[in-house]
Amino acid sequence: METKAQVLTIAGSDSGGGAGIQADLKTFQELGAFGCSVVTAVTAQNTLGVHGIYPMDRKAVKEQLDAIGTDFDIRALKTGMLFDAGIIEETAQGIKRYGWEQLVIDPVMIAKGGASLLQQEAVEAIKTMLVPLAAIITPNIPEAEVLSGIDIIDKASRRMAAEAILSLGAEAVIIKGGHSTDPDIAEDFYLDQQGTAILLRSERLQTEQTHGTGCTFSAALTAELGKGKPVEEALFTAKEFIQAALAHPLHIGHGHGPTHHAAYKESIEKEVVHLVRESSDLFSNGYGQRRY
Numbered sequence: 162m163e164t165k166a167q168v169l170t171i172a173g174s175d176s177g178g179g180a181g182i183q184a185d186l187k188t189f190q191e192l193g194a195f196g197c198s199v200v201t202a203v204t205a206q207n208t209l210g211v212h213g214i215y216p217m218d219r220k221a222v223k224e225q226l227d228a229i230g231t232d233f234d235i236r237a238l239k240t241g242m243l244f245d246a247g248i249i250e251e252t253a254q255g256i257k258r259y260g261w262e263q264l265v266i267d268p269v270m271i272a273k274g275g276a277s278l279l280q281q282e283a284v285e286a287i288k289t290m291l292v293p294l295a296a297i298i299t300p301n302i303p304e305a306e307v308l309s310g311i312d313i314i315d316k317a318s319r320r321m322a323a324e325a326i327l328s329l330g331a332e333a334v335i336i337k338g339g340h341s342t343d344p345d346i347a348e349d350f351y352l353d354q355q356g357t358a359i360l361l362r363s364e365r366l367q368t369e370q371t372h373g374t375g376c377t378f379s380a381a382l383t384a385e386l387g388k389g390k391p392v393e394e395a396l397f398t399a400k401e402f403i404q405a406a407l408a409h410p411l412h413i414g415h416g417h418g419p420t421h422h423a424a425y426k427e428s429i430e431k432e433v434v435h436l437v438r439e440s441s442d443l444f445s446n447g448y449g450q451r452r453y
């Protein structure tokens with residue numbers, strides 16, 4: 162019997178729908194995976210900012226994990242906002258209890274508007290309890306700096322930070338480039354324990370509609386891994402997915418609007434995207450990017 166890949170997000174709810182659980186489930190759906198969710202916190206949030214945070218208690222997180230673990234065949238999963246050390250410990254225990262593999266960790270710390278989505282003292286719990294379970298961890302530049310203790314000021318320090326994060330036990334890391342100062346290119350740097358390095362590069366789009374980029378990217382990666390795609394291909398699709406979502410903004414709300422989760426699929430259906438193979442000096446893995 163043919164069925165869809167079942168994938169899971171363990172993350173916070175964003176009432177504004179652009180980030181968190183909502184972004185993850187939309188992305189899973191768009192990429193043809195069946196999404197399940199464990200809610201770790203409820204945020205009162207819109208495109209203007211985070212107005213309230215209500216973490217779940219550990220028991221509620223455990224019961225959700227058990228509900229999923231005793232019924233579903235989870236092929237890949239991601240974590241997002243985990244908020245405190247108790248939720249992180251419960252999450253790590255659940256992942257081990259059910260033997261879930263292909264774990265993508267988006268180490269969410271600070272929302273774009275500046276709200277803290279992870280207690281400071283919980284950073285250590287992420288590093289010691291969760292990172293060693295990761296197939297891929299997807300920090301943005303500030304998160305990579307916190308996890309590694311290294312200031313990322315150039316490509317050499319970015320690689321050193323990636324190596325320091327790998328030394329915490331993750332199988333692979335991708336340091337996303339949305340926060341870099343490069344005015345033209347948004348470049349994400351992947352490195353794994355075997356020393357494979359991949360640069361995912363795209364044009365940097367001039368847009369304010371960037372709410373939930375990291376959630377969406379890591380959810381796309383999770384969906385593709387859950388569908389059985391090899392890591393390189395999954396990374397490539399995730400980058401294309403977020404590029405399309407940023408390139409076709411919806412202009413919802415009065416602040417940093419959400420990305421457009423349906424844009425990737427719509428572009429493919431309308432055949433307005435073309436796979437462009439760029440020169441290999443631009444892309445270390447020989448892959449190109451779709452242009453929008």
Ligand SMILES: Nc1ncnc2c1ncn2[C@@H]1O[C@H](COP(=O)(O)OP(=O)(O)O)[C@@H](O)[C@H]1O
Pocket residue numbers: 300301302337338339340347348349363364365366367368371373374375376378400403404407
């Ligand atoms: N202005 C932009 N143009 C193109 N890609 C972007 C832009 N901003 C972010 N991205 C891409 O979005 C993804 C998420 O990156 P980032 O914004 O750094 O994550 P986060 O939301 O966790 O801060 C990455 O693939 C990054 O390259």
Ligand SMILES: Cc1ncc(COP(=O)(O)OP(=O)(O)O)c(N)n1
Pocket residue numbers: 172173174175180181182204206241242269271272273274278371372373374375376377
């Ligand atoms: C509930 C919730 N989870 C995660 C985030 C952060 O999402 P991210 O993709 O990093 O996007 P921005 O906050 O940077 O727009 C969130 N805001 N809410």
